[in-house]
Amino acid sequence: xxxxxxxxxxxxxxxxxxxxxxxxxxxxxxxxxxxxxxxxxxxxxxxxxxxxxxxxxxxxxxxxxxxxxxxxxxxxxxxxxxxxxxxxxxxxxxxxxxxxxxxxxxxxxxxxxxxxxxxxxxxxxxxxxxxxxxxxxxxxxxxxxxxxxxxxxxxxxxxxxxxxxxxxxxxxxxxxxxxxxxxxxxxxxxxxxxxxxxxxxxxxxxxxxxxxxxxxxxxxxxxxxxxxxxxxxxxxxxxxxxxxxxxxxxxxxxxxxxxxxxxxxxxxxxxxx
Numbered sequence: 016x017x018x019x020x021x022x023x024x025x026x027x028x029x030x031x032x033x034x035x036x037x038x039x040x041x042x043x044x045x046x047x048x049x050x051x052x053x054x055x056x057x058x059x060x061x062x063x064x065x066x067x068x069x070x071x072x073x074x075x076x077x078x079x080x081x082x083x084x085x086x087x088x089x090x091x092x093x094x095x096x097x098x099x100x101x102x103x104x105x106x107x108x109x110x111x112x113x114x115x116x117x118x119x120x121x122x123x124x125x126x127x128x129x130x131x132x133x134x135x136x137x138x139x140x141x142x143x144x145x146x147x148x149x150x151x152x153x154x155x156x157x158x159x160x161x162x163x164x165x166x167x168x169x170x171x172x173x174x175x176x177x178x179x180x181x182x183x184x185x186x187x188x189x190x191x192x193x194x195x196x197x198x199x200x201x202x203x204x205x206x207x208x209x210x211x212x213x214x215x216x217x218x219x220x221x222x223x224x225x226x227x228x229x230x231x232x233x234x235x236x237x238x239x240x241x242x243x244x245x246x247x248x249x250x251x252x253x254x255x256x257x258x259x260x261x262x263x264x265x266x267x268x269x270x271x272x273x274x275x276x277x278x279x280x281x282x283x284x285x286x287x288x
Contacts, residue, residue, distance in 0.1 A: 051081035204235015241273030
């Protein structure tokens, strides 16, 4: 007879529901997959997920898909959970606010992130894409050395890929249907500023901006926009820009003008294409 004792459990896949804490032992768990079905999403409070993770000191892999995380109903003490063995976090199709809160509560010294979130915009017009505005020293996205930004305007998404000094990461932020944010070409400039203001780019060496063959003009890429972006990258060595639109001439003039300013030149006059 099953006695709820699972001391040797190393892999757990949750599809329709999840066990209550205390019913299953997670002490030896190394891989946790929370994957709902198309019409049977798993819904969990953030506090429930964090309590589950806290019970998995040896966890190496965390994957969630078709799972809805909601704020906790009662008060939940804010504390960070240290998971030294965690190597891979893959969270798909989740609220940017929820992911921001979740990752901020984890101390994962050597972990690769792959996040897919619904893009949000705050009242101050800054965008939220799964990363807090004030990064803690322990956040896994500090010390970024390479950052490639790809606009997928046809699908209303932006993809951030790169490497910190330790691990690669990927964040896909998508404008949800019915959102009042607007379309991607319209907000692409302000969104770029939000990204560079949020991430730790003080040691960034390689930066690229690209568009996946979408010909509607991108707006908001003024000289001042580029100047503010470059100010965040004092160690930049390589800059690649590949945006195809009918406004290429004006776009390039704004970028070159920003590079010619004292702030832009302090970026090291990067090689750009």
